[in-house]
Amino acid sequence: MNAPTALIERYFDAWNETDAGRRRELISATWANDAAYVDPLLSGNGHDGIDAMIRAVHERFPKHTFRRTTDVDAFANRLRFSWELLSPSGASIVKGSDFGVVDTHGRLQSVTGFLDEAPGAA
Structure with a gap:
């Protein structure tokens, strides 16, 4: 598995992790300390903000899981999936598509998410 794909696998592991301690470990291994996530519905800054955002998704959608549906397309320090x-x-x-920037240590610096299909979206 190449480095961008391995990084995004950890990204999904963090999104799907319900154990708070393990999720924090995954966030730390996957995201830069000052990382940022934003999509039309959510945002989180730093490890604490990203953890709170993921926890809120688990509370709203219990026992739901995220799954990657495409290969990770990457060049330079940019990626999408x-x-x-x-x-x-x-x-x-x-369904959605995310675009990320990877820092010099191989962790996510930022992710911008777009919703491709969602209930009630026109």
Whole structure:
């Protein structure tokens, strides 16, 4: 597995982790200390903000999981990939695409997310 794909696998592991301690470890291994995430519905800054954002998603969508749906496309320090949020029954309820910037240590500096398909989106 190449480095960008391994990084994004950890990214999804963090999003799907319900154990707070393990999630914090994954965030630390995946995100720069001063990293930022933003999409149309959520934002988080630094490890604490990203953890709080992920925790809020778990509270709103219990037992749902994120899954990457495309290869990780990367060049220089930029990357992109698409994903979906699955209900406990396996139904895809939201689809999106994320664009990231990787720092010199191989961790995410920033991620900008776009919702491609979501309930009620026109």
